[in-house]
Each structure stands twice: as C-alpha cells, then as structure tokens.
Amino acid sequence: MRGLKIIMVPHIGVHTGIEEILAIGQATHLEQAKNINQISNDDVENIVLTKTQILIPGLIDTHIHAPQYPNCGLGYDKPLLEWLDHYTYKLEKKIPRSRTIQESRKTLDHGTTTSCYFGSLFYDSSMILVDAAIKHGQRALIGKINMTTLAPDDYVETPEESLSCTKKFIEDVQAKQNKLVQPIITPRFALSLDMDLMAELGQLAKQHGLHIQTHIAENVDELKMVEEKYRMPYATVYDKANLLTPKTVLAHGIYLTDDEVNLIVKRGTSIAHCPDSNTCLKSGLCDVRRLQAAGVKVGLGTDVAGGSSPSIVRTMKAALDTSVHISFREKNYQPLDYTDVFYLATLGGAEALALEEEIGNFAIGKDFDALIVDMDAEGSSVDFLLHCSPRELLQKFIYYGDDKNIKSVFVAGKSVK
Numbered sequence: 001m002r003g004l005k006i007i008m009v010p011h012i013g014v015h016t017g018i019e020e021i022l023a024i025g026q027a028t029h030l031e032q033a034k035n036i037n038q039i040s041n042d043d044v045e046n047i048v049l050t051k052t053q054i055l056i057p058g059l060i061d062t063h064i065h066a067p068q069y070p071n072c073g074l075g076y077d078k079p080l081l082e083w084l085d086h087y088t089y090k091l092e093k094k095i096p097r098s099r100t101i102q103e104s105r106k107t108l109d110h111g112t113t114t115s116c117y118f119g120s121l122f123y124d125s126s127m128i129l130v131d132a133a134i135k136h137g138q139r140a141l142i143g144k145i146n147m148t149t150l151a152p153d154d155y156v157e158t159p160e161e162s163l164s165c166t167k168k169f170i171e172d173v174q175a176k177q178n179k180l181v182q183p184i185i186t187p188r189f190a191l192s193l194d195m196d197l198m199a200e201l202g203q204l205a206k207q208h209g210l211h212i213q214t215h216i217a218e219n220v221d222e223l224k225m226v227e228e229k230y231r232m233p234y235a236t237v238y239d240k241a242n243l244l245t246p247k248t249v250l251a252h253g254i255y256l257t258d259d260e261v262n263l264i265v266k267r268g269t270s271i272a273h274c275p276d277s278n279t280c281l282k283s284g285l286c287d288v289r290r291l292q293a294a295g296v297k298v299g300l301g302t303d304v305a306g307g308s309s310p311s312i313v314r315t316m317k318a319a320l321d322t323s324v325h326i327s328f329r330e331k332n333y334q335p336l337d338y339t340d341v342f343y344l345a346t347l348g349g350a351e352a353l354a355l356e357e358e359i360g361n362f363a364i365g366k367d368f369d370a371l372i373v374d375m376d377a378e379g380s381s382v383d384f385l386l387h388c389s390p391r392e393l394l395q396k397f398i399y400y401g402d403d404k405n406i407k408s409v410f411v412a413g414k415s416v417k
C-alpha cells in the first residue's frame with residue numbers, strides 16, 4: 001500500500017513573494033470538519049493519497065454566466081457588443097430550466113467548489129440556479145441580472161421591475177438559510193443600466209451587506225460608449241453609484257487607467273481575470289502583474305460563454321498564456337508561473353470574493369473545500385516516466401489541463417464528487 005497520510009500542498013503567496021509550503025495532516029482536516037455541522041466525517045476521514053495524487057484547495061470561479069453555458073465554444077466571430085446581441089441575449093432569454101439545473105453539477109465536476117454566477121434577467125431561472133447549487137452542495141454567489149437599457153425588446157425590464165424583482169430574489173435566497181449560497185447584486189454593466197438604478201442597487205447592497213458583481217473595461221468599443229454615455233471614467237461611474245466596495249468583483253478590467261486602478265484599490269474592490277474569454281472574444285490582454293503590483297485583489301473567471309470552457313484548470317493555463325504573450329511585447333516582464341495562477345485559482349479567488357476567511361487554502365478554521373487530483377486517474381491520457389514530486393504533479397495538472405484528473409471534490413468537508 002503506497003498510501004500517504006500526510007500531504008504536502010505547495011501554495012505560493014504572491015503578495016509576499018514567499019513560498020509557503022503547507023503540511024496538511026488528516027487530523028487537521030477532521031478538526032476543521034467537526035466545526036461544521038452538516039459534515040459527514042466519513043467523507044474526509046478516509047482520505048489516503050497515493051504517490052500520483054495531490055490534495056489541493058477547491059477551485060474558485062469568480063465570474064461565470066450560468067445561462068450562457070450551452071454557447072461554450074460557439075460564436076467567437078464577433079466582438080463583445082455584437083456577440084451579446086447576436087448570440088448571448090438570445091440564449092439567456094430562452095435557456096430551458098432543466099439546463100440551468102445542470103450547470104452547478106457540471107462546474108463541480110470541473111473542480112469548481114465556489115462559483116460566482118451571473119444568472120439571467122429572470123427571477124425564475126436565477127432561483128433555479130440557487131436551488132441547483134444547494135442541491136449539488138456547491139458554494140455559490142448567485143445574482144439576478146439587472147438590465148434596463150441597450151437590450152432586446154423581449155429581454156429587458158423597467159427600473160421598477162428590476163429593483164422589486166431583485167429585492168424579492170435577495171429575500172427568497174436568504175430565506176433558504178443555506179450557509180453556502182448567497183445572493184449577489186448583479187448590474188450587468190454600465191451600458192445596461194442608468195445611474196439612478198445603479199445607485200439604488202448600491203444602496204441595496206449596503207443595506208443587506210451583499211456582494212456586488214459587474215463588468216468593467218473589457219472591450220474598446222464598450223469603453224467608448226461608456227465614455228459617451230456618462231462623460232466620466234468607467235470606474236468612476238460605478239463609484240458614483242457606490243458599487244465599488246470591498247465585496248465587489250469586477251470582471252475583466254483590461255483597459256483600466258492607472259487612476260481607475262488606484263480607485264479600485266482604494267475601495268478594496270477586486271478583478272475577475274478572464275483570460276480565455278478575453279482571447280475568444282478578442283477583447284485584449286489583461287496584465288495581472290500590473291493589477292497586483294498596484295494592490296488589486298485578483299481571481300480567475302471562466303466567463304462562460306465568453307470563455308470557451310467551464311474549467312478553471314483550463315483558465316489557469318489561459319492565464320499563463322496571456323501573461324507570456326504580454327512578456328513578448330514588454331521588456332523585462334516577468335510572466336506569471338504555474339504557482340501564480342494556482343494562487344489566482346484558489347486563495348486569490350477567495351480574496352477577490354471577500355471569502356478568504358472561509359476558503360482558499362487549508363488554514364485552520366477555514367471550511368474544507370478541496371480536490372483530490374490524481375495524475376494517474378483512469379481515463380486520463382497523462383503519461384509519467386519518472387516519479388513526480390507534489391509540486392511537479394501540480395505543475396503537470398495545470399499545464400496538461402485535463403479535468404479527468406480531478407478524482408474527488410469536497411465542499412465544506414462533504415464529498416460532492
């Protein structure tokens with residue numbers, strides 16, 4: 001029996017630049033697990049790793065549109081604003097209920113233990129997503145989108161409808177009293193709403209202490225339209241509406257100016273870096289190093305279906321590629337390495353969602369969200385010649401990007417795959 005009971009999990013702190021190697025023993029996991037009522041201890045008690053397996057913190061998707069899932073891999077012949085009109089709104093408004101139920105199951109299978117979801121404009125389908133996350137045991141922030149302008153006639157709401165429906169959604173999600181699933185305020189982007197409604201949503205978030213998510217500075221045509229509409233920088237638009245808070249996550253942020261980055265840092269707001277989407281929609285290259293150097297908290301987002309895959313493993317590889325591509329054009333640029341993107345996908349994501357007290361790594365007192373990755377899993381095409389250390393197994397997992405290597409998934413100590 002080649003089982004190991006003590007597991008070494010490499011984890012890198014980008015903010016300090018100091019490598020922390022966390023030695024995680026089974027006893028620690030069980031101690032954490034016992035703090036949480038709904039845990040069946042049997043789920044974590046029997047974790048025994050072989051030499052081709054590692055235990056890593058659960059992966060965190062800080063930006064994904066659940067009702068766009070069926071369009072993954074389709075429709076990348078148009079830039080953002082045309083893509084929204086031509087493919088995205090049409091799908092979001094007709095997505096069948098049964099599909100939405102499957103989305104949280106699918107992302108869990110890809111190792112996403114925490115998802116920050118955009119739902120649709122509709123209360124019903126957004127609530128189905130809430131029920132699905134609860135049913136499947138996924139940790140999730142879920143938002144009903146607000147969209148009152150620049151939208152199709154049959155997929156739009158009035159500001160009054162938008163506000164009252166959002167209030168009902170928040171109340172009903174909170175009434176479920178599920179520890180893992182919370183509502184999040186979700187104004188689509190500055191072009192989809194006017195200032196008054198955005199300010200009301202900012203007020204609502206403050207009143208209920210809620211998270212906020214939206215998009216920012218993703219595409220050059222979008223930037224121009226925001227500038228024409230509001231006559232102020234993009235980040236200032238959200239700031240005026242009190243939407244920039246320490247619990248706000250902004251997707252993309254490719255074209256933020258230095259002043260906007262500084263404002264975002266001042267507000268404690270974070271960025272969801274969505275490199276696969278930025279490539280598929282040809283939006284641009286987001287410089288994570290620049291954001292982090294300024295002090296912005298950054299996590300990773302698949303941005304399904306701007307992104308072609310629901311896999312955060314593939315998104316880690318896309319983040320590596322984007323960073324290397326930036327290094328080709330910038331002298332002395334240090335591209336991200338696999339440890340950096342691992343951080344973005346775990347503790348970085350937790351920080352970006354202001355959940356770092358609960359998840360992101362195996363620090364004592366946090367919930368046990370974890371994956372067992374088996375680089376020799378049945379059905380996986382990975383090949384080994386030599387023995388690999390845990391760090392090498394992690395590196396191979398990230399670069400190889402095959403989700404078949406995810407053997408088990410735990411959320412709050414409970415086995416969900």
Ligand SMILES: Nc1nc2[nH]cnc2c(=O)[nH]1
Pocket residue numbers: 065080084088188189215218277303306
């Ligand atoms: N990538 C992306 N950007 C957006 N901006 C406004 N809506 C969207 C969306 O659905 N996806």
